[in-house]
Amino acid sequence: MPTSELCFTSFSHPIDHYALPERFTFPFYYEPHPLCELAAEQLQRHLESQTEWQHNFGLEIQENNKAIGKMFGVLLVQHISGEVGFLSAFSGKVADSNHLPHFVPPVFDMLEEDGFFKAELAEITEINAIIKQQLANPLLAELTAAAKAKSLTSKEQLEAQRQEMIEGRKSRKAQRAEAELHAQDNDQEAIDALEQLKIKLGKESVQEKNTLRDLKLFWDNEITSIQSQLDTFNIELSTLKTARKNLSNALQKKLFQQYKFLNTHGIEKDLNDIFKDTPNHIPPAGSGECAAPKLLQYAFTHDLKPLALAEFWWGVAPKSEIRQHKKFYASCQSKCQPILGHMLDGIEMDENPLLINPAEGKDIDIIYEDECMVVINKPADFLSVPGKNIQDSVYTRIQQRYPNATGGLIVHRLDMATSGLMILGLTKKAHKRLQKQFINRTIEKRYTALIEGVLTQDEGMITLPLRGDLYDRPRQLVCFEHGKPAETTYQVIERIKNKTKVYLYPKTGRTHQLRVHCAHKLGLNMPIVGDDLYGKKANRLHLHAGYLSLTHPMTKEPMEFDIEAEF
Known part of the structure; x- marks a missing residue:
C-alpha cells in the first residue's frame, strides 16, 4: 500500500484477472463494476470486524429506535504508481464523528473544536434557549388563555345583546302596530297614547344601542389591556426569531462557502456557486456530506485517478425510506447531482441509461x-x-x-x-x-x-x-x-x-x-x-x-x- 495515501486501501486478493473500467460510473443509474463489488465486500468485512469505534446500525437490535443505518461508498482509484485500490467513505456522521480511521475525511469539518461553526451555532442555540424559555413562561400562557377566554365571553355577551335588541325591535313593532290600529278611529285619547308610546319605544331603542356600545367599549378595553401585555411578549419573541433567522442564514451561507469541490480541470467551486442555477438556488441541508463527493474530493486532492464508484446501504432502513442492508444505490438527485455534475466534468462516463x-x-x-x-x-x-x-x-x-x-x-x-x-x-x-x-x-x-x-x-x-x-x-x-x-x-x-x-x-x-x-x-x-x-x-x-x-x-x-x- 502506498504509505503516502493513508486512506488508500489495497485489495486483499489479487485482481489481475479483472478488467479495469473503460469509463467512470454514471452515478445516478448504474450496475456496480465487479471491482467495486469486491471493494464493497472488503469494506463490509471491515465494518463487521473492526473494534475501533461503535455505532448502532440496528443489525443486532432491530427494534432499537436509536439504530441508524448509513450509506457507505467505495471509489475505485489508481495510484500514480499504477496500483489499483479503493477509497472508503460514509455519508454524514458515524459514531457521532465525521473522522474515522480507514475512511476519507469530510470536505469540510464543521465539527472542528476551534472552528467558526460551533461558535456561531452556540450563539443560535443560546437564542433558541431564550425563545424556548419565553414560550414556557407561565405568564404568557395565562395571558394567552385570558385573552382567549375574554374574547369568547365578549362575543357571547355581544351576541346575546344583539339578540335582545332583535327581540326588542319585534316587540316594539308589535306594540306600535296595535296602537296605530286603535288610533285609526280618530280617538284623541288613542292618538295621544300612540304618540306617548312612540316616545317610550324610541327611548328603549336608544337605551339598547347604548348598552351594546358600552358593552363593546368594556370588552375592547378588557381585551386591549391583555393584548398589550401579550404584544410585549410577542414583539420580544419576534425580535429573537428574526435575529435567529438572520444568524442562521448567515451561518448557512458561510458554511456553504467552506465546502469547495474540485474537478479534473482543477476548477474549484463552493456549494453556493454550484447550486446558484438550481431551481431553489440554495443547497439542501447536508449537501456535500454524502459519500460520493467526499470520495472524489479526496482522490482529486491526492493525485488518485477515479475509475468507478459504488454506494451501498449498511444497517436498518429509516422509518420513511426503503433501504436494504448491503444493497447498492444510486447517488441522490437533489444534493449530489449538482455537485457531481461539477466534479465529474471532463471525466468520460458510462452512457446515461435514462436517455436510452x-x-x-x-x-x-x-x-x-x-x-x-x-x-x-x-x-x-x-x-x-x-x-x-x-x-x-x-x-x-x-x-x-x-x-x-x-x-x-x-x-x-x-x-x-x-x-x-x-x-x-x-x-x-x-x-x-x-x-x-x-x-x-x-x-x-x-x-x-x-x-x-x-x-x-x-x-x-x-x-x-x-x-x-x-x-x-x-x-x-x-x-x-x-x-x-x-x-x-x-x-x-x-x-x-x-x-x-x-x-x-x-x-x-x-x-x-x-x-x-x-x-x-x-x-x-x-x-x-x-x-x-x-x-x-x-x-x-x-x-x-x-x-x-x-x-x-x-x-x-x-x-x-x-x-x-x-x-
Missing part, C-alpha cells in the same frame, strides 16, 4: 378497439406518456395509429417499468366517461406481482400513506404526517421456492404505490422482483396490470379484460 429509449423495437398489442376506445397490453419498460428526454410512448404510438382521434387518449397511466392493460379514449365523450369511472373507482383493477421472499399470510391489506421524496425523485416515502392515503389489498397465488406470486388490488393510485407497499418494512417487506428503485434490478420489473373490469363508455355494457403476466 427502452421502447425501441417493442410493439403495443391491441386487445380491443372500436370507434371510441382502445384497450392495449403495454410492454414493460415503455412510457405511458412522453418523458422529459424520451418522446416515444403509448400516447405517441396511439396518436400515430389514430390521427383523427378527438379524445385525450390517456385515461390512466402505468409506470414505465410496469406491463399490462391500459385504456385509451378516442373521442372526447368516451374519454371523459372513462376518466369518470376511474375517478369514482368503479373500475376494478388487479395486478400480478412476483415478490422476493415467501409471504406466510395468504391475504391482507396495506395502508401506508405516501409522498414524493423531495431530495431524491422519483422515489416515494412512507409519511404518516404529510403522505396521501394509499390502500392495497393482496392475495397469494402461489409460492415458488423463495418467491411469492401475488394479486394486488390498489384502491388508490399513488405513484409507485404497489412497489412501496410491497418493499417497505411496514408493508410486505418484500420488494417486487426486478424493482431497481426499492429492491434489486433484474431483467424487468415483475409487475403486471393483468385485469380490468369496466363499463363501456357509450353502450354501458360491462367489459372484462384479463391478460396473463409473462414473467
Whole structure:
C-alpha cells in the first residue's frame, strides 16, 4: 500500500484477472463494476470486524429506535504508481464523528473544536434557549388563555345583546302596530297614547344601542389591556426569531462557502456557486456530506485517478425510506447531482441509461378497439406518456395509429417499468366517461406481482400513506404526517421456492404505490422482483396490470379484460 495515501486501501486478493473500467460510473443509474463489488465486500468485512469505534446500525437490535443505518461508498482509484485500490467513505456522521480511521475525511469539518461553526451555532442555540424559555413562561400562557377566554365571553355577551335588541325591535313593532290600529278611529285619547308610546319605544331603542356600545367599549378595553401585555411578549419573541433567522442564514451561507469541490480541470467551486442555477438556488441541508463527493474530493486532492464508484446501504432502513442492508444505490438527485455534475466534468462516463429509449423495437398489442376506445397490453419498460428526454410512448404510438382521434387518449397511466392493460379514449365523450369511472373507482383493477421472499399470510391489506421524496425523485416515502392515503389489498397465488406470486388490488393510485407497499418494512417487506428503485434490478420489473373490469363508455355494457403476466 502506498504509505503516502493513508486512506488508500489495497485489495486483499489479487485482481489481475479483472478488467479495469473503460469509463467512470454514471452515478445516478448504474450496475456496480465487479471491482467495486469486491471493494464493497472488503469494506463490509471491515465494518463487521473492526473494534475501533461503535455505532448502532440496528443489525443486532432491530427494534432499537436509536439504530441508524448509513450509506457507505467505495471509489475505485489508481495510484500514480499504477496500483489499483479503493477509497472508503460514509455519508454524514458515524459514531457521532465525521473522522474515522480507514475512511476519507469530510470536505469540510464543521465539527472542528476551534472552528467558526460551533461558535456561531452556540450563539443560535443560546437564542433558541431564550425563545424556548419565553414560550414556557407561565405568564404568557395565562395571558394567552385570558385573552382567549375574554374574547369568547365578549362575543357571547355581544351576541346575546344583539339578540335582545332583535327581540326588542319585534316587540316594539308589535306594540306600535296595535296602537296605530286603535288610533285609526280618530280617538284623541288613542292618538295621544300612540304618540306617548312612540316616545317610550324610541327611548328603549336608544337605551339598547347604548348598552351594546358600552358593552363593546368594556370588552375592547378588557381585551386591549391583555393584548398589550401579550404584544410585549410577542414583539420580544419576534425580535429573537428574526435575529435567529438572520444568524442562521448567515451561518448557512458561510458554511456553504467552506465546502469547495474540485474537478479534473482543477476548477474549484463552493456549494453556493454550484447550486446558484438550481431551481431553489440554495443547497439542501447536508449537501456535500454524502459519500460520493467526499470520495472524489479526496482522490482529486491526492493525485488518485477515479475509475468507478459504488454506494451501498449498511444497517436498518429509516422509518420513511426503503433501504436494504448491503444493497447498492444510486447517488441522490437533489444534493449530489449538482455537485457531481461539477466534479465529474471532463471525466468520460458510462452512457446515461435514462436517455436510452427502452421502447425501441417493442410493439403495443391491441386487445380491443372500436370507434371510441382502445384497450392495449403495454410492454414493460415503455412510457405511458412522453418523458422529459424520451418522446416515444403509448400516447405517441396511439396518436400515430389514430390521427383523427378527438379524445385525450390517456385515461390512466402505468409506470414505465410496469406491463399490462391500459385504456385509451378516442373521442372526447368516451374519454371523459372513462376518466369518470376511474375517478369514482368503479373500475376494478388487479395486478400480478412476483415478490422476493415467501409471504406466510395468504391475504391482507396495506395502508401506508405516501409522498414524493423531495431530495431524491422519483422515489416515494412512507409519511404518516404529510403522505396521501394509499390502500392495497393482496392475495397469494402461489409460492415458488423463495418467491411469492401475488394479486394486488390498489384502491388508490399513488405513484409507485404497489412497489412501496410491497418493499417497505411496514408493508410486505418484500420488494417486487426486478424493482431497481426499492429492491434489486433484474431483467424487468415483475409487475403486471393483468385485469380490468369496466363499463363501456357509450353502450354501458360491462367489459372484462384479463391478460396473463409473462414473467
